[in-house]
Amino acid sequence: MSLMREMMRDSDRAAGSSQTRDAREGTVRDYVAWAKQNNIQTRHSDQIKAKHVRAYGKHLAQRVERGEISVGHAQNRMSHMRGILSAQGRDKTAGREDLSNAALGLSGRSRAGTNRAITDKELRDLQERVPSHVAAGLEVARSMGLRSKETVAGCVREQLKDWERELSEGKANVVRGAKGGRMRVTHFMSKPAQDRALAAVRGALSELDRMGRDQLFQGRGDNLRSGVRSFRYQLEKAGLTQAQSQATMHSIRYAWTQEAVAHLREQGYGDRQANTMVSTWLGHGDGRGRYIQQVYGRDAG
Numbered sequence: 140m141s142l143m144r145e146m147m148r149d150s151d152r153a154a155g156s157s158q159t160r161d162a163r164e165g166t167v168r169d170y171v172a173w174a175k176q177n178n179i180q181t182r183h184s185d186q187i188k189a190k191h192v193r194a195y196g197k198h199l200a201q202r203v204e205r206g207e208i209s210v211g212h213a214q215n216r217m218s219h220m221r222g223i224l225s226a227q228g229r230d231k232t233a234g235r236e237d238l239s240n241a242a243l244g245l246s247g248r249s250r251a252g253t254n255r256a257i258t259d260k261e262l263r264d265l266q267e268r269v270p271s272h273v274a275a276g277l278e279v280a281r282s283m284g285l286r287s288k289e290t291v292a293g294c295v296r297e298q299l300k301d302w303e304r305e306l307s308e309g310k311a312n313v314v315r316g317a318k319g320g321r322m323r324v325t326h327f328m329s330k331p332a333q334d335r336a337l338a339a340v341r342g343a344l345s346e347l348d349r350m351g352r353d354q355l356f357q358g359r360g361d362n363l364r365s366g367v368r369s370f371r372y373q374l375e376k377a378g379l380t381q382a383q384s385q386a387t388m389h390s391i392r393y394a395w396t397q398e399a400v401a402h403l404r405e406q407g408y409g410d411r412q413a414n415t416m417v418s419t420w421l422g423h424g425d426g427r428g429r430y431i432q433q434v435y436g437r438d439a440g
Contacts, residue, residue, distance in 0.1 A: 143171050145184035150219070152226040161364065166219035170195055184223070189232050192220050196243035203245070213245050256393035257281075268377040272355045275339070275346040276370065277391065282336040283311060283325055284395035284421060287388050291366045292316025294355035299344050306337045313422070316363065323422035329402045396421065 146167040153163065173195055174181060181187055199213040217240060224233035232238075240246045257265075262281055266274035280290040283302075292315035293299070305311045306327065314322045327333040343355060358365025374388060396417055403413035 142174070142181055142184060143167065146171065146223060149184055149223045149226045153222040161367070162215065163219040163222065166216045167223070169216065170220065173198060185227055185229075187224075189235055189238060192217075192224070192232075192238055193243070195220065196238065196245065200244040210245060214240055217243065217245065255390060256397050257390040258394075262391065262394075265374075265377055265379055269373050272346045272350060273370065273373045275343045276355050277374075278339040279336075279343050280388070281391045281395060282332070282339040283313070284392050284399070285313065286316070286318065286392065287371060288316040288318075288363070288367050289313055290316075291356045291370050292363055294343050296344065296347055296353040299340050299347070302340045303337065303344070306333060306340065309333055311336070318422055321422065323420065325420045326416075328399075328406065332398065332402070392421070 147164060150160065150163045150167055153160075174191070177194075179191055179194075181191065196213075196217050199208070199216055202208045203210055203213050217238070221233040221238065224230075236242060262277065266277055269277070276290050276294050279285065279294060279299075280287075285293065293302070293313065295315070298315055302311045309328065310324055310326045312322060312324055317323055327336055346355060347353060354366070356366040356370045358367075358369040371388070379388060399417045399420065400413045403416060404410065408416070
């Protein structure tokens with residue numbers, strides 16, 4: 140069994156939500172690629188030594204210094220590595236002081252947004268660089284404020300038909316792929332936003348008709364996880380990564396959020412109420428208004 144497969148096996152043994160597991164698998168791929176590039180000869184996951192994890196942590200710290208990744212991203216990567224060690228029964232190694240964030244120069248984390256909202260021009264440019272079905276999915280995500288997983292899970296014929304019907308009432312139920320399995324209701328209080336979402340949904344349905352299938356995104360495994368991987372691969376291939384453009388898939392969600400908050404303010408709502416309302420629409424609950432302002436409020440351009 141290869142190092143990659145063994146680490147994936149250990150990753151699956153560690154606790155966490157499906158989203159955490161997906162992120163941890165991303166760390167496994169990143170670590171294995173880094174180890175190969177640095178000629179670290181470990182054929183089995185139990186051969187990974189503390190010095191290897193420490194060197195990987197230093198590598199992440201250097202990427203933070205170069206502005207390629209955020210401190211939070213690096214911290215998550217290290218948390219995944221410690222989780223994999225613990226899943227191997229190596230809690231003592233995972234808890235070593237020299238593998239802590241502080242020792243690696245990764246302590247401290249601002250809750251302020253590190254990404255920014257994508258502009259409509261940037262989105263159009265991106266859509267021109269990806270296959271038409273991916274472009275259609277991006278438009279659905281932008282017009283409805285969806286996460287990657289919600290986009291992939293939602294761009295199926297049955298859900299799109301439901302959204303087409305619901306949008307006539309100025310709202311849409313986000314059920315498939317919602318974080319933690321919690322359904323949320325997204326509201327569209329402006330006619331232009333409602334029209335854009337409706338046009339995006341119909342555009343995605345047209346793509347399904349053209350392709351002759353019932354879901355936009357299909358991976359090798361023919362399941363949601365592989366569909367999300369396929370979608371993200373197409374975006375990274377087209378340049379939608381923080382290192383390349385200072386924008387990510389979440390930047391599309393930021394753009395929708397800022398638009399929704401601005402419209403509520405125009406309708407006379409105060410900053411606090413507007414942020415709180417949009418927080419619930421995004422699926423964060425009504426206690427995250429300040430978080431929405433701090434993380435999602437970074438201007439485009």
